Amino acid sequence: MTELSLTAAVERLRLRLDQLQLHRPAFRCLQLSEAVDAPPLIAWLAAQQQLPKVYWRGRRDGEEIAAIGAAQDLYLPQMPSTERLDRLYGDFLRADNHEDLRLYGGIAFDPKQPAWPEFGQARFVLPRIELRRQQQEAEIRLTLCGNAEDWEAELAQARQALDDLDRVAPLPPLGPAHVLQRADTPQWPRWQDLVQQVTHPSFAEDTPKVVLARESKLQTSALPNPWTVLHAWQLLNPGSYQYGFQFAPGHTFISCSPERLYHRLGRELSTEALAGTTTRGFSEAEDQALANALLNDGKNSHENQLVREHIEQQLTPLSEYVGVEESPTILKLNHIQHLHRGIRAELKAGVNDLQLLQALHPTPAVGGLPRDPAMSFIRQREGFERGWYAGACGYLGSHESEFSVAIRSARFAPDHVTLYAGAGIVSDSDAEAEWQELNNKLTTVLGILNGL
Numbered sequence: 001m002t003e004l005s006l007t008a009a010v011e012r013l014r015l016r017l018d019q020l021q022l023h024r025p026a027f028r029c030l031q032l033s034e035a036v037d038a039p040p041l042i043a044w045l046a047a048q049q050q051l052p053k054v055y056w057r058g059r060r061d062g063e064e065i066a067a068i069g070a071a072q073d074l075y076l077p078q079m080p081s082t083e084r085l086d087r088l089y090g091d092f093l094r095a096d097n098h099e100d101l102r103l104y105g106g107i108a109f110d111p112k113q114p115a116w117p118e119f120g121q122a123r124f125v126l127p128r129i130e131l132r133r134q135q136q137e138a139e140i141r142l143t144l145c146g147n148a149e150d151w152e153a154e155l156a157q158a159r160q161a162l163d164d165l166d167r168v169a170p171l172p173p174l175g176p177a178h179v180l181q182r183a184d185t186p187q188w189p190r191w192q193d194l195v196q197q198v199t200h201p202s203f204a205e206d207t208p209k210v211v212l213a214r215e216s217k218l219q220t221s222a223l224p225n226p227w228t229v230l231h232a233w234q235l236l237n238p239g240s241y242q243y244g245f246q247f248a249p250g251h252t253f254i255s256c257s258p259e260r261l262y263h264r265l266g267r268e269l270s271t272e273a274l275a276g277t278t279t280r281g282f283s284e285a286e287d288q289a290l291a292n293a294l295l296n297d298g299k300n301s302h303e304n305q306l307v308r309e310h311i312e313q314q315l316t317p318l319s320e321y322v323g324v325e326e327s328p329t330i331l332k333l334n335h336i337q338h339l340h341r342g343i344r345a346e347l348k349a350g351v352n353d354l355q356l357l358q359a360l361h362p363t364p365a366v367g368g369l370p371r372d373p374a375m376s377f378i379r380q381r382e383g384f385e386r387g388w389y390a391g392a393c394g395y396l397g398s399h400e401s402e403f404s405v406a407i408r409s410a411r412f413a414p415d416h417v418t419l420y421a422g423a424g425i426v427s428d429s430d431a432e433a434e435w436q437e438l439n440n441k442l443t444t445v446l447g448i449l450n451g452l
C-alpha cells in the first residue's frame with residue numbers, strides 16, 4: 001500500500017463506504033484500512049472531540065495506537081456472572097470476526113469495590129477510528145459492526161465519524177500547573193497502623209503479603225491536559241507502557257506503567273514478576289550499588305518471590321509448559337529500579353483471555369497473597385476506592401492480546417487530579433521505608449505536574 005496523507009486516506013475511506021452501500025457484506029464486523037503518513041498520535045488524539053478516546057503504547061518502542069469513537073462499547077458498571085461474561089466474551093471475539101479486531105479497555109482492581117462511574121468494573125471499546133503505528137508504518141482503520149438490520153445506520157455513523165474528525169494541532173502546553181493542595185488517604189499515622197497490622201506475626205503467618213496503597217488528591221492552579229501529561233511522562237519512561245482512556249468529558253485515566261500483566265501471541269504467553277523497589281543513584285557507581293543492594297536484599301527478594309510463585313501456580317493448570325527466570329534482574333525507570341523476573345508459558349489449546357485475566361489478575365504485585373484475604377483487607381481498611389488503579393488495561397484480540405498492570409497512574413476529574421502509589425508489605429517491612437517507597441513512585445509524575 002502506498003502511504004497517503006491523513007486527509008487523502010480519509011477521503012479514500014469515504015469512497016470505500018460508498019461502495020459498501022452497494023454490496024452489503026455478509027459478516028458482522030468489518031474493518032477498512034489505509035496506509036497513512038500519520039501525525040504524532042497523542043497530539044492527534046488530544047485534538048479530537050469524539051469520545052471515547054484510547055491511547056496505547058507498548059513497552060520499548062512497541063506498537064502505538066490512538067483511537068476514537070466506538071463501533072461497540074462494552075460497559076460493565078457491575079461485574080456480571082461468569083456465565084454472562086463467557087457469553088459476552090464469545091460474542092465479541094467470535095471466530096468469524098476479523099483477526100485484527102481489537103477491544104481496548106480495562107478492568108478495575110477489585111470487582112467488589114464500588115466502581116468509578118465513568119469506567120465501570122470493566123469497559124472495552126471496539127474503536128470506530130483507529131490509528132496504529134508500528135515503527136515507521138502507520139494505518140488508519142475504520143470499523144463497522146452490527147447485525148444486518150443495523151447496516152444502514154452503521155454506514156451513516158461511520159461516515160459521520162469521518163466527517164467529525166478534527167485537524168491535528170500541537171499538544172496544549174503544560175502551563176504552570178502547580179500543585180496547590182494535596183490530600184492523602186491514608187495519611188501517615190493510619191499508614192503506620194496498617195503496616196503494623198499486616199506485619200503482625202499472627203496476621204502475616206496466613207497472609208504473607210498485602211500491597212497497601214495511597215491516593216493523593218491534588219488541586220492544581222490550572223488543570224493540565226491529561227494527554228500532555230502522558231506525553232511528558234512517556235518521554236521520561238520510554239521503557240514503560242503508556243496508555244490513557246477517556247470515556248466521558250472531563251474524566252481521563254492515564255498510566256505510565258512498567259508492569260506487564262501478560263502478552264499473548266496465539267498460545268505463547270509472556271508475563272513477569274515485578275516487585276521489589278529501590279531508588280536510582282546520582283552517579284553510575286551509586287546507581288549500581290543500589291541495584292546490587294536490591295538484588296541482595298531479603299525483604300525485596302521475598303516480595304518478588306511471592307509474586308513469581310503465585311503466577312507460576314496460576315499458569316500451571318492452563319499451560320503445557322511454564323518457564324521462569326530463576327534469578328531476578330534489574331528494571332530501571334526514571335526515578336526508581338525494580339526486581340524483575342520474566343515468565344513464559346505455552347498455553348493449552350482453547351485457553352482464552354477471560355481465563356487468563358481471571359487467573360492472573362490481580363497478581364500479588366498489586367493485591368497480595370493469598371489473594372482473597374489480602375483483597376478483603378484492602379477493601380475494608382485502605383480507605384479509598386482503587387477503581388482502575390492496579391487494575392488491568394490493554395487490548396483483547398483473537399490472535400494477540402496484551403495487558404499492563406495499571407500502576408503509576410493518574411485519574412483526571414473536571415476539577416482535580418488523583419495519583420496512586422502502592423508498596424508490597426511483607427513481614428519484615430518497615431512503615432517509614434514503605435511510605436518513602438510510595439513517595440519515590442510519585443516523583444516522576446509530581447515533577448511533571450509541578451512543571452519541573
Ligand SMILES: C=C(O[C@@H]1C=C(C(=O)O)C=C[C@H]1O)C(=O)O
Nearest residue numbers: 275276277365407421422423424
Ligand atoms: C503497587 C505498585 O507497585 C508494585 C509494588 C512494588 C513494590 O512494592 O516493590 C513494585 C512494583 C509493583 O509491583 C505501585 O506502583 O502502585
Ligand SMILES: [Mg+2]
Nearest residue numbers: 276277423424
Ligand atoms: Mg516494595
